[in-house]
Amino acid sequence: MRYTFSTLTFSLLLLLPFTFVIQPLRAQELYRPEQDLGELFEQVQLQHVFPDSKTFPDAVPLAPPKQILEAYQQQKNQRGFSLEAFVKEYFQMPPQPATGFTTDTSLSVTQHIERLWPILTREPGADGGSLIPLPKKYIVPGGRFREIYYWDSFFTMLGLQASGETELIQSMVDNFTHLINTTGHIPNGNRTYYLSRSQPPFYALMLRVLAQQKGREVLKTYAPALRKEYDFWMDGSEQLSAANSTHRRVVRMPDGSILNRYWDDQPEPRPESYREDVELAQESGRNPEEVYRNIRAAAESGWDFSSRWFADAQNLGTIHTTDIIPVDLNALLYHVELTLQEMSVLNGNRTEAREFERRAKARRDALLKYNWSDEADFFYDYDFVKGTTTNIPSLAAVYPLYFCMVKKKQADAVVQKLEEDFLQPGGLVTTLHRTGQQWDAPNGWAPLQWMSIQALRNYKHDKLADTIAQRWMELNEAVFQNTGKLMEKYNVTDISLQAGGGEYPNQDGFGWTNGVLLKLISLNPQLQEEVLQEVEMQE
Structure with missing residues (x-):
């Protein structure tokens, strides 16, 4: 019988009211290939069984992982054992991008995209693998990206807005709200191997798109979820001091202001790029955990990978993402704070509104102080370990202008x-x-x-x-x-x-x-x- 983790349980939950579905998921119920498969997972990835390292983490086990591991231990030393054949016997490979969709270039590009929306739409539920089930429909990017992605989805929603697909926008916002309420944040994507990190915080901007379609009052509905996401990014900020200036995603600057960085809680190779990360750590000559943490933090940025994160501006092996105050991240969080301020006003909480207005102003002042270069007349990321801007030009510099944070x-x-x-x-x-x-x-x-x-x-x-x-x-x-x-x-x-x-x-x-x-x-x-x-x- 095909083994599916919690599929029946979740299918039954989907029949119940939405407010019940968003009760917290128990981590032990989720299939985590890198943890549950141990040595087998490591060998499949290091031996390059699949050309794309993402293939195996997305594969669906056809039996309980414990049973698969027992079979692997019994067979691995037998003559003629084939790791690839074993994997294909015990796992269902993820679907390939081919969908039967045929492009018609006689159509306009607008017609082409509107024909693609249904092809890129996924139904709610689980597949028995590493996919985290969502309660409503959503759009995936396409190709090897078979799941929802956080910051991608805002830009996808812009097109859905142009197509008049308001209910699909609503569904995607509700899915992200569900993830906040069940995992404590919006993961990189709805895979268990993405749970230790997020992506650039565009949820507040998604709410703006929805409010454009359904009215400003809709913001009140999502205020608790946005506050939870904000708390995730600001976790530990109240405990920072001059002697203890960093915790997860928050950094206390020399003047006492608080800014944010990208982070990941697990200093291990990424399951979806396991072999690549192991090889990079070996080649770099650095502490492997340090390399893994910075690689994962760069993945949280969405810019994986870029000279922005390299100490020498050229080589991935010098990556030091967690030393950097990114200009785009802090501009986005400025917008989150302003949105929370607006939500507080809508909910009649003037005291809370004043506090978020104060935080937004403090962040704007700090960003202008640390990320602006008078010499270059440009915004750069800030290396808080070295105490200087990185001086690596990138389009992240437009974010303060997008949020109208600067003078003309x-x-x-x-x-x-x-x-x-x-x-x-x-x-x-x-x-x-x-x-x-x-x-x-x-x-x-x-x-x-x-x-x-x-x-x-x-x-x-x-x-x-x-x-x-x-x-x-x-x-x-x-x-x-x-x-x-x-x-x-x-x-x-x-x-x-x-x-x-x-x-x-x-x-x-x-x-x-x-x-x-x-x-x-x-x-x-x-x-x-x-x-x-x-x-x-x-x-």
Whole structure:
């Protein structure tokens, strides 16, 4: 009989009211391949049984893990034993991206994306593997990414908003609320191996999208969940002191202000990249736990991986994410604090509203003090161990402009650097460093194009915003016309080449690319006409 962890239990729960479903999950009920399979998991990953290290953690056991391990111990030393054959006997491999979906390039890209939404939609429930069950429908990015991802989902929701898919937006918000209420935070994705970390805190921005569709009063409903997420990010902040200046994701700065960093509670190889992490730790010559912690913290940032996190700005082996105060993370948390302030006003709690307003102002002042470089007229991440900015330019610098945290003079200086250094034929490049990592040059990513375009519009730099939007839309459209695909990332420097770098091939599907492109088209119909004319001329 096929073994499914808690599938029946959860299926029965789904028949009950939503308020009952969100009772806390018991960790022992969840299948954790890296823990439950022990030596077997380690050997499958280190022996490179599958080309993609994510395959085995996503596979579904066909018997209880204890029974599988007993069989492995009995058979592993027998003549002719095949680890690959054993795994395929005892596990159901995760589904491949092939869905029977056929691209029709005679359709517009808008029609293509709207045909893709059902293909990328997953139904609630469990599969018996490492997937954490969710109570409602959700969108996955596509390709090897078979589960929901935290920050991806905000940008996907922008496209759902343009498509009028309000109820699907509601479902995804409710799923993230469910994760906050059952796990204490929003994990990187709904896999058990992602539980030790989160991703950039975009939940408050998701609530803004929902409020645009359903009215501002909806914010009151989600105030308790947003407060829980905020408490997760701020855990330990009240115990910090000059002698004890860090705890998990919070850092006490020399002036006593509190800022945040990325973190992960488990200094171990990532299950979904186990072999890669072990090999990197060995090659680095550093304490393996230190490497694993910083690798995982960078995965929490969503920028996995980038020169932003490297001590020498070039090599992954020098990664030191947990030493860094990221400009984007703290801008996002500033917005969380302002949203909690607004929620407090809506709920009639003026005292609490004043407190969150105070916290937001303190964070803004600290970010401007530590992350702004007067010399470069630009925002950088801050290395609090060295006591200086990292001076590694990246598009994270647009986040304070997106949230209107700066005065026009500072904004204009950031915009000037974007135009002079980051603007490329296909849009904005992520960083100015070429390291072979996917979150560096020559790659551009949909979420960062969106944040940058909106940041520019906030400060009336509409001409440059239009230029970036048009170049990005043209690149997306041209690749779609040539391949029938929308990609996870793009080479914006040489638009004749595909994007590359990182731990896996470029994926298509693709949730946040679809979302941002559809939203840009809906906001810029005239630009879209010009884009189509330009692409036709190129052909």
